[in-house]
Amino acid sequence: MTRHAVFYVRPLLLLLLLALAFLTACAGASTAPGAPAAGDAPSGALTVFAASSLTDAFSTLGDTFEAEYQGVTINFSFANAQQLGTQITEGAPADVFATALQDHMDLAIRSGRIDPEAVTVFARNRIVVVAPADNPGNVTSLRDLARPGLRLVLADQAAAAGQYALSFLDKASALPEYGADYRERVLANVRSYEDSVRATFTKVLLGEADAGIVFSTDPASDRDRVLVLEIPAELNTIVEYPIAPLDDAANPALARAFIDFVLAPRGQAILGSFGFQQVN
Amino acid sequence: MESSLPQVARPLPRRRTVHYTLSLWLLAAPLLLLIAAPVLALVARVDFSLFLANLTSNVVIRAISLSLVTSLIATLLALCFGLPLAYLLARRQFRGKMIVDTLIDLPMILPPAVAGIALLLAFGRRGLIGAPLAEFGITLAFTQVAVIMAQTFVAAPYFVKAATAALLGVERELEQSAALDGASPLQVFVAITIPLSWPVLSSGLVMTWARALGEFGATIIFAGNLAGRTQTMPLAIYLGFERDLQLAIVLALVLLGVAFLVLLIVKGWLRQRVGAV
Incomplete structure (x- = not known):
C-alpha cells in the first residue's frame, strides 16, 4: 500500500513543480523590463x-x-x-x-x-519576370512572354502577385508595342496558376517553367540561379x-x-x- | 479455431444483447460525431440558390470530370501493377522483401507536398528520369499524366496493402487441390484466388479510388493548377477558399456528394455480388 502511494505521489509532485515553474516563468515574462529613462541610449x-x-x-x-x-x-x-x-x-x-x-x-x-x-x-516591392539561369525559353524581353509554346507559370489570383501580374498584362496590352492581344497570348502560355508566389518561383528555380512572374524580393537569395527581367514602372504595381x-x-x-x-x-x-x- | 466458433455464436439473452449494442453505439458516437459534424456544417452553410447556379458552372463540371477520369485511371493502374506486386509480397520469399514492403508504406506516411516535390525531382524537366525523357520531347510536369502519376503514387499503396492481406487470407489448400486437378497457375488465380479474395481486394480498390479522388498536395506541386487541364476538384476547392468561401463550399459539397453516391453504389453492388457467391 505504502509502496504504491510513493509511486503515485512522485509524478504528482513533479507535475506540481512543473506547473509552479511554468507559472513563475509566465509571471517573469509579464513583468519584463519597462521603458528606460528618457534620454538614455x-x-x-x-x-x-x-x-x-x-x-x-x-x-x-x-x-x-x-x-x-x-x-x-x-x-x-x-x-x-x-x-x-x-x-x-x-x-x-x-x-x-x-x-x-x-x-x-x-x-x-x-x-x-x-x-x-x-x-x-x-x-x-514590385513584380519582375524570372527565368532559369540557362534560359531554356530564351526570354530576353517582355514581348517573349507571348511567344507560342513558352512554358509560363503565374501565381493564382488568390495571391497578390497573381493579381499584379494580370494588371501588368492589362497595362501592356494598352500599349501599341505589345499589341491589344498581348494579355490573351501570354495567358495562353500559362501552364499553371500556382497557389502562392513562392511556389511560382520554385517552379522557375527548378527549371520546370521557362518563365514566371514573382516579386523582386523572391529571387534575392538565388541571384546566380535565375535571370531577372525588370517590368517598367508604368506597367508595374508598386507595393x-x-x-x-x-x-x-x-x-x-x-x-x-x-x-x-x-x-x-x-x-x-x-x-x-x-x-x-x-x-x- | 473452428471448434471455438459455435461457443461464440451461441445467442446471448435478448436484454443483454440490447445493452451491449447500446454501449457499443455510445462508444462509437464520438468518432461518428467527429466525422459527421463537419460534413453537416458544410451543408448547413451552403446557400442553395448559389449551389444550383454553381453546379452547372464550367469550372465545376470541368474539375469534377477531370477528377473522376484521372482517379479512375489511377485506380486501374494500381490494380494492374499493384496486384502482381501484392502477389509477390504475399506468396514469394525474396531478399529485400522487408525493404520493398516498407517502400510501399512510404507514400502513405510522406506529407503529400513532399511527395509532389519528390515527383518533380524525379520526373520534372530537370529530374532524374524526366531529363532523359525531355531529350525525346516528353514532358510530364503540368500535364494530366502528371495528375494521374501523383494520384497513383499516393493512392496505390492502399491497394497493394489490402491486396497483400487479401491474398494471404486465401486458403492455400483450395488452390493446391485445383492445381492437382490439372488447373494451370493462371486458371487457379482467376478461378480460385481472385473470387476468394475479392471482398478484401474490392474494398482496397474503393479505398484507393477515394484517396486518389481527394489527392491535393502532390497534384498541385507536380501537375500544377490549370482549369480544365490539371485542376482537379480538391485544387479548385483549395483555391476557392482563398477567393470565395461560398463557391468553395459548393465545390466541396459536390465532391462529397459524388464520392458518397459512388461509394454507396459500389458498396451496394459489391454486397449483392458477395451475397450471391
Missing part, C-alpha cells in the same frame, strides 16, 4: 511583429541593430500579416508592426492601438510596406529607435540587398 527588449515575407530582411536588420546597440534584444514574430493584424487587435504584446499590405495595418489601426499618423512606408510603433509599446524609445534604423541609409541598404526598393 536605447536598451531592453523589443517585440516586432512582421509579415513573413520580411523574415530574411528583418532578421538581418535585427542582428545589425543588436550589434549597434549593446544590451538590446529584438524578438521577432514572423507570420501571415493578416494573422498578426488580428493578434494585435486581440491585444497581443507587440512594440512595432511591419507588414506588406496597408490592409493589415488598417486592421491594427482600427483596433486603436496604432496612430495612423505614425505609420511610415519603409520599403517598396508599399508600412511600419508603425504601437501606442502602448512597453518601450517607446526603443521602438522609435528601431524604426529610425530601418529608415536610415544602413537599414535601407540591407533592405535593398534583399530585393526591396528603397524609400527616399
